[in-house]
Amino acid sequence: MPSLNPFSVLARHRNFRLFWLGQTSSLIGTWMQSMAQGWLALVLTNNPFLVGLVVSASSLPVVIFSLHAGVLVDRYEKLRLVKICQALLLLEAALLFWFTWSGHISIGWLLGLATFAGIVNSVEIPARQSMIVELAGREDLPQAIALQSSGFNLARIVGPALAALVIAKLGIAWAFGLNALSYVAVLIGLFMVRLAPWEPRAELVRPLEGIRETIEYMRSTPLVAALMKLVTVYSILGVPYLVLMPVFARNRLGLDASGYSLLMASVGIGGLVGALAIAARAGPQAGKKTLRLSTYSYPIILLILAAVTDPRPAYALLFLAGIAMIANGAVSNSMLQHSVPDALRGRLMAAYSFVVVGLAQTVGSILAGIVARAFGVQWAIAFGAIAMLGYALHAFRQPVLKPLGTGATLTA
Numbered sequence: 001m002p003s004l005n006p007f008s009v010l011a012r013h014r015n016f017r018l019f020w021l022g023q024t025s026s027l028i029g030t031w032m033q034s035m036a037q038g039w040l041a042l043v044l045t046n047n048p049f050l051v052g053l054v055v056s057a058s059s060l061p062v063v064i065f066s067l068h069a070g071v072l073v074d075r076y077e078k079l080r081l082v083k084i085c086q087a088l089l090l091l092e093a094a095l096l097f098w099f100t101w102s103g104h105i106s107i108g109w110l111l112g113l114a115t116f117a118g119i120v121n122s123v124e125i126p127a128r129q130s131m132i133v134e135l136a137g138r139e140d141l142p143q144a145i146a147l148q149s150s151g152f153n154l155a156r157i158v159g160p161a162l163a164a165l166v167i168a169k170l171g172i173a174w175a176f177g178l179n180a181l182s183y184v185a186v187l188i189g190l191f192m193v194r195l196a197p198w199e200p201r202a203e204l205v206r207p208l209e210g211i212r213e214t215i216e217y218m219r220s221t222p223l224v225a226a227l228m229k230l231v232t233v234y235s236i237l238g239v240p241y242l243v244l245m246p247v248f249a250r251n252r253l254g255l256d257a258s259g260y261s262l263l264m265a266s267v268g269i270g271g272l273v274g275a276l277a278i279a280a281r282a283g284p285q286a287g288k289k290t291l292r293l294s295t296y297s298y299p300i301i302l303l304i305l306a307a308v309t310d311p312r313p314a315y316a317l318l319f320l321a322g323i324a325m326i327a328n329g330a331v332s333n334s335m336l337q338h339s340v341p342d343a344l345r346g347r348l349m350a351a352y353s354f355v356v357v358g359l360a361q362t363v364g365s366i367l368a369g370i371v372a373r374a375f376g377v378q379w380a381i382a383f384g385a386i387a388m389l390g391y392a393l394h395a396f397r398q399p400v401l402k403p404l405g406t407g408a409t410l411t412a
Contacts, residue, residue, distance in 0.1 A: 016135040022189025024151035029182025031159025036175035052369030061118035062358035070350025071210035078131040085124030090183035101173035126350035146279035153271030164261035214347040235360035237384035240368035270322025298324035299388035306382035
């Protein structure tokens with residue numbers, strides 16, 4: 001019987017423990033920067049579209065490069081790639097701090113540095129995601145992925161709250177400066193990780209051949225194809241509500257930066273609760289039932305949120321949205337990684353990041369920004385939620401997904 005302790009995987013795997021502690025510390029800084037960057041874009045431009053464009057600038061390189069990066073990840077040592085990428089992200093945060101602190105920041109520099117971070121993330125995300133199985137083992141992979149999500153959401157709680165305090169007391173530049181320092185923690189953890197000696201693969205496919213092989217695998221594996229379609233729809237239509245949260249907080253709920261940080265913290269608390277619950281119940285049947293429940297509940301919560309004008313119910317709804325969002329993402333990720341052979345793991349995670357980061361924050365954010373500017377931020381959230389719910393009703397009528405949540409056994 002699996003342990004109900006969501007942290008038991010940390011006790012069993014030293015490498016994953018080092019990685020998780022450093023990564024969670026670094027993510028607090030990342031969320032500080034994300035909150036400060038969105039607010040800085042709004043201050044500089046007072047334009048919801050440009051707020052979304054800053055986020056899209058960090059994601060467009062993921063769209064362009066991530067599939068090629070997946071081939072790179074499958075060719076080279078993942079731990080070394082993650083170390084290099086984390087060092088480059090430290091540099092980006094330090095530059096953002098300097099430009100803002102010195103008064104030279106502009107929307108152009110903000111877009112440029114966000115683009116640089118996106119180029120680095122196009123390699124770092126699939127390398128980090130596909131490295132988890134080496135840190136925690138295949139048997140503990142679902143629990144490790146859920147616990148990684150818990151660290152992400154713990155940072156989502158602490159990061160924006162700390163950013164609001166830092167902005168109020170020290171100025172917005174120091175939110176970026178502290179993020180730069182936080183990368184030291186993850187780099188220390190990564191340099192302490194000890195894995196088996198890496199051996200290069202005997203046969204290396206060419207980049208385009210590797211991409212075609214990955215696409216063919218996804219198309220010919222029914223469960224993987226269905227999950228990737230679901231992830232794509234929910235990423236493009238569901239994630240951008242977070243990008244619009246500065247606008248929603250100020251224009252819809254009448255909140256300042258502190259109120260905005262509390263909204264983001266509410267999402268983080270919900271995500272943390274959801275991730276820990278999944279980590280404690282990481283069995284396959286529980287995961288399948290969770291996927292179906294979260295897929296239906298997520299758009300319903302967002303639809304109710306779109307109608308709210310009072311901050312008090314908004315906090316509660318965002319808490320529930322955090323639970324549903326992280327449950328949907330963590331279970332989908334775990335099911336995908338359990339389905340893929342090791343030789344394709346980096347490329348499948350690159351395709352996953354292409355959708356979850358790239359398409360969500362380019363296509364999704366720009367589309368949401370356009371709708372918000374034309375009709376209002378509440379309609380941007382509502383239209384996305386309605387489309388998500390419609391797709392969920394369609395998806396779970398398909399033969400490959402219909403058994404989820406019924407107790408039936410599904411294979412890829």
